[in-house]
Amino acid sequence: MSKDIFAIIEHRQGKIQDVSLEILTKARQLSGETGGQTVAVILGSDADEIARSLTTAADKILYVENEKLAHLHSDYYREALSSIIDERKPLLTIFGHTSASFEIAPSLAAHLDIPIITNCVDFHIDGEKVIAKVPLYGGKIDSEYSFDVQNGGIISLLQGAVKAEDGQKSGEVEKISFTFDKDFDSKEFLGFIEAAAGEIDITQAEKIVSVGRGIKDEENIALVKDFAESIGAVLACSRPIVDAGWLPNERQVGSSGKTVKPKLYIALGISGAFQHLAGMKNADTIIAVNKDPNAPIFSVAHYGIVEDMFKVIPALKQKIEEMK
Ligand SMILES: Cc1cc2nc3c(=O)[nH]c(=O)nc-3n(C[C@H](O)[C@H](O)[C@H](O)COP(=O)(O)OP(=O)(O)OC[C@H]3O[C@@H](n4cnc5c(N)ncnc54)[C@H](O)[C@@H]3O)c2cc1C
Structure with a gap:
């Protein structure tokens, strides 16, 4: 077993995914x-430029x-990775916790008969052990x-768990x-389908009012939308709101949605699950309204209001109207 740490780099259409820089x-x-x-592992075809960008x-x-590695194909990826890992024997192999790694990492672990922990927010090596927080x-x-x-x-590490920093290495590219x-022809890559451009790009907003499951009912979204408009903010949401079909997915903040960094982020009835925090914790000012004083959102909020949002929204709106 070597002492090397492998980081499996995800890239799509010539661009390295942010989570890969974090891992x-x-x-x-x-x-x-x-x-x-530190070994960055890139699978692909025509990816020389991407490889050179990581030196x-x-x-x-x-x-x-290999041309069969040009696009994500879990069988070819697993086959190539298991051969490389088996030969080079890294101490640890890290993936970003993404839909691609959902498909590859567990079957790779089973194939190599080595342990795996997915969905980690943090981990460290202590002697012979890896200890991970999930x-x-x-x-x-x-x-x-x-x-x-x-x-x-x-290990697969959640997006946003580590802040990506520039490296100071002068690594060399080894092309195999x-x-x-x-x-493996039971499945085939057919092509990329770009998500339809939404009507709004929440990543560019300076003020965001974001709503979560605390809103309870689709018809209550109008209340939050009205509040957002009254302060010139863009409406966004947590994932359950998109899953319920109450707002389109271009409004979702979080690890499987958009990462935003507005001047002001008001979170209404959002618990603050790690996947949500990953998309908004770097906002300049975060105000959270939640009935539960122990909600994790308060760990990143600069101002917190422990109260029913249905009382807070009208009160805030009225106060803002008075100040106009
Ligand atoms: C692979 C994966 C990816 C994910 N990606 C994302 C993502 O990108 N974005 C995302 O948001 N989530 C994502 N999730 C889901 C995430 O784990 C949480 O389930 C989700 O963020 C919870 O949304 P929520 O805070 O709106 O709901 P809940 O966790 O149900 O929280 C609702 C909150 O509202 C509060 N509340 C209830 N009523 C009121 C009231 N009247 N007034 C004030 N507060 C009230 C409650 O106290 C509670 O804290 C992902 C999950 C997985 C597994």
């Missing part, structure tokens, strides 16, 4: 402790090339898991022309 930051921290190398981020950029029940409690690293292991012994 690289974590990999650099860990390899500093283990004395091994300051890792000690080595392992570019595994949020449960929408972030209301954290659980702790560990595994022995003597045979390696896999990979060949597959067999074809």
Whole structure:
């Protein structure tokens, strides 16, 4: 087993995903402790430029090339990764916790017969063990898991868990022309479908009023929309509101929605699950309204109101009208 830390880089249409820069930051921290190398692993075809763009981020950029790796195909990805991991034996392999890694990482762990912990907000290596923190029940409690690293292991880290930092490395690209012994033709990449451009881009908004499940009913959305308009803010929401079909998905803030950094973010009836915080915790000023004083949203809020939002919204609106 080497002391190296592998970070599996996700890229789409020539662009590296933000979470990959976050896991690289974590990999650099860990390899500093283990004395091994930070290795960025890129699977693809025609991805030389992407590989070269990571030379300051890792000690080595392992570019595994084959035209079958041009787009995400979990069987080919698993096959290539298991061969590389089996041969190089990294101490730990880190994925971003994304829909792509949902598909690859667990089957890779099963294939290699090594342990895996997914959906982590934090983890560290303590001697022979990896100890990881995983949020449960929408972030209301954290659980702790560990595994022995003597045979390696896999971790998937949630987006936003680590702040991406620039590296100071001068890594080299090692390109491997990979060949597959067999074809996996039960599924096929057909093409990318761009999400339809929404009517509004919440990432550009200076003021956001965001609504969560505390709103209870679709018909109450109008109340929040009216409040947002009265202060010149854009309306956004947590994921359950999109899942219920009450607002379109271009309004969703969080790890599977948009990341926003407005001057003002007002969270109404949002608990503050980790996936939501990942998309808004860097707003300049956060005001949270929630009936539950223990709601995690208060851990990132600059101002908190523990109260029923149906009382707070009209009171705030009236006060603002008086000040106009
Ligand atoms: C892979 C994955 C990706 C995800 N991505 C996202 C994402 O991008 N964005 C996202 O938001 N979530 C995401 N989630 C879901 C996330 O885990 C939470 O379930 C979700 O954020 C909870 O939304 P919420 O806070 O609106 O609802 P809840 O957690 O149900 O919270 C509702 C809150 O409203 C409060 N409340 C109730 N009534 C009132 C009232 N009258 N006045 C004031 N407060 C009240 C309650 O105290 C509670 O805190 C994801 C989950 C997974 C597994």
